[in-house]
Amino acid sequence: MKTKYFLIILILILSYSFCYSQDYWESIYSSGASIHCLAINSIGYLFACTNNGIYRSINNGANWEQTSFDECCATIISHSDTLYAGNHLGIFISIDNGVNWEQTNYTSNSHIISIDSNNNLFVGFWGGIYKSSDNGASWELVLSLSDCEVVNSIVENSEGILFAGTINFIGEGGGVYRSTDQGDNWEHIGLEYEYISSLAINSNDEIFAGSRGQHYEYGGGVFRSSDNGETWTELCDDVLVTSIAINSEEKIFIGCSDLDGYPGAVHFSVDNGESWDLIESEIMPPTTGIEFITISEDDYIYAISYESISHIFRSVQSSVGIDDSSIQETNIKLSNYPNPFTSYTRISYQLSPTVKEGVVEIYNIKGQLVKTLINNQTQKGGYYEIIWYGKDNYQNQVSSGIYLYRIKTDDFISKTKKMILLK
Numbered sequence: 001m002k003t004k005y006f007l008i009i010l011i012l013i014l015s016y017s018f019c020y021s022q023d024y025w026e027s028i029y030s031s032g033a034s035i036h037c038l039a040i041n042s043i044g045y046l047f048a049c050t051n052n053g054i055y056r057s058i059n060n061g062a063n064w065e066q067t068s069f070d071e072c073c074a075t076i077i078s079h080s081d082t083l084y085a086g087n088h089l090g091i092f093i094s095i096d097n098g099v100n101w102e103q104t105n106y107t108s109n110s111h112i113i114s115i116d117s118n119n120n121l122f123v124g125f126w127g128g129i130y131k132s133s134d135n136g137a138s139w140e141l142v143l144s145l146s147d148c149e150v151v152n153s154i155v156e157n158s159e160g161i162l163f164a165g166t167i168n169f170i171g172e173g174g175g176v177y178r179s180t181d182q183g184d185n186w187e188h189i190g191l192e193y194e195y196i197s198s199l200a201i202n203s204n205d206e207i208f209a210g211s212r213g214q215h216y217e218y219g220g221g222v223f224r225s226s227d228n229g230e231t232w233t234e235l236c237d238d239v240l241v242t243s244i245a246i247n248s249e250e251k252i253f254i255g256c257s258d259l260d261g262y263p264g265a266v267h268f269s270v271d272n273g274e275s276w277d278l279i280e281s282e283i284m285p286p287t288t289g290i291e292f293i294t295i296s297e298d299d300y301i302y303a304i305s306y307e308s309i310s311h312i313f314r315s316v317q318s319s320v321g322i323d324d325s326s327i328q329e330t331n332i333k334l335s336n337y338p339n340p341f342t343s344y345t346r347i348s349y350q351l352s353p354t355v356k357e358g359v360v361e362i363y364n365i366k367g368q369l370v371k372t373l374i375n376n377q378t379q380k381g382g383y384y385e386i387i388w389y390g391k392d393n394y395q396n397q398v399s400s401g402i403y404l405y406r407i408k409t410d411d412f413i414s415k416t417k418k419m420i421l422l423k
Helices: 002-012
Strands: 016-020 025-031 035-040 046-050 053-057 075-079 082-087 090-094 112-115 121-125 128-132 140-144 149-156 162-168 175-179 187-190 194-201 207-214 221-225 233-236 240-246 252-257 265-269 276-280 290-295 301-305 310-315 332-337 345-351 357-364 369-378 382-388 401-409 417-421
Touching: 025 046, 025 053, 035 075, 035 290, 035 301, 035 310, 046 075, 046 310, 075 112, 082 112, 112 149, 121 162, 128 149, 162 207, 175 194, 207 240, 207 252, 221 240, 252 290, 252 301, 265 290, 332 401, 332 417, 345 357, 345 401, 369 382
Parallel strands: 016 276, 149 194, 194 240, 240 290
Antiparallel strands: 025 310, 035 046, 046 053, 075 082, 082 090, 112 121, 121 128, 121 149, 128 140, 149 162, 162 175, 162 194, 175 187, 194 207, 207 221, 221 233, 240 252, 252 265, 265 276, 290 301, 301 310, 332 345, 345 382, 357 369, 357 401, 401 417
């Protein structure tokens, strides 16, 4: 067990930088009931799928009301302004923005719903995929899996090829399946044993698969395929991905679980998944577990947490504006040595002449402040070093693990860096 967690610590140090924004998110809805997913129609109405039914907002989340669908709801999508919702009783349809609902002839459990370019309706559930070509009047089982394998995502590329992502928690299987005949037949094509939570496809028909873990190696991550799933490239392996979405500028966003100390919240990539940044704000620290994300037609991001009080978060600005321009690394250079370290590490930084006061802070992996090394001390531009002996603000020795450090000044917040304390 110690070896497992040591490996996790070493993995987490490798590839992440952190983008801090104190007001990037706002909470537009909260509930003591679980919120599973969100649908947005063409006129901007929001539909939240919860354990208490479906709630609707017609004013961008300022107010919410329960629709006539009052059963536990597991999934919902909007297609051509028709709503499709599913739960343990089956699939329901609304053509009047959720005011009235009619049940289809599918009367079994549903986990996700998808519609392809030919208006074929698909239901993914624990055990396979059902297909309907007549808007729910009749159904055919097109993919049969074990009862332990759940279908989490079905997407389609520009050539009409369908891909399904699944999880099998206790046995062989799981990964990605493919259909080249409108979902009538499926074949397993890769990522076996990965817990594939979500799939997304960019404008170049590259497939991105988010994994929230692996049957034998535990850690999840993001995978990419440029050949319709024949081969896959692992892009990162230090996050547990629960949901994935791509905006109009091809920026990739992943919602992440914070289970077992992994960084949660929402991460993004502007270079096709080669590197990743964490979007953090005061109301969504890295310890926030995210279950679902989606992007509206105007590129706003919506994220759903699964805390004791679930929230629907929305970005306060369009996601097309996300980049690293607010992190001005040319003004603050930051590093530490040795890393990993056992007794102490030397943190060095260089400030520009424009900086007047700075704060050097150290956090644990949960985002909790551990040590303030310099607090609003006036410093001229130049090169500085300070030693951290692995003690907190109360002079207690901290435990082994990953620690994050950064500098805040009167003008800038540096990118956060990682260091490992070993004993």
